[in-house]
Amino acid sequence: MIQRFIELGEGYSDIYELLELAKANQHRLQHMMALHTQISGKDMTSLVVVLKPTDPGKFQALYICREGIPNPTILPNKRYDLFAQTAKELGKQIIQLTVKPSEIFNEKDLFYQHLIGILRLNHYILPLQ
Template sequence: MIQRFIELGEGYSDIYEWLELLKTNEHRFHRVCILTSVSNDVKKLSVALILKPVDESKFTPIYFCREGIEYSAVKTSKRIQLVEKTLQERNYSPHRLEVKHSSYFAEPALYHQYLIGLFRLHHILPPLS
């Protein structure tokens, strides 16, 4: 089984594409994750949409908007409100994880491997077959 991240962007306007992928692929929906990371004392959010493989395919796509949404305990970002509202309308509950910031890793592929390991550890992704 191949589990791969497809980065859409940092979630500024890309969040609308991410939401559309969620809405149009409900028949393939597996999980949604909201990830929190900290860099230079600034908390950032990422969102990940995990879809089931198509038919006999062994490919599990993870659509990802990485660290573009600032987190504030005082005022919730309109983008994260939109994500949470859309999930609530569909009766989906996101998995929330605190993760290392991507700047800790030399390249995005290593960060993606780290996240896939965490997703497997928390049973968000199925084990490799």
């Protein structure tokens, strides 16, 4: 199985694409997540839509708006409210995790491998097969 993060941006106008992906793929929607971190002293959040693996092909897409939204537990904001409203409409609870920031990794791919490991370890996505 291939599990891959697909970065849409940092969550400004691309958050609308993330929400549309969740709505258009309701039949495949597995999770909606908020990954909280701290970057240069600022509390930020990445929003993630996790789809079920394709059949055939066994490809699992994890769409992400990376670290561009203020942490809503510290600074409430409209972009997170839209994400939460969409999750409610789709009958999903937002899974919230605290993770390391991407800036501490030399490459974005290493950051995404780290996140995939965390999600596998917590049984949010299937283990390596």
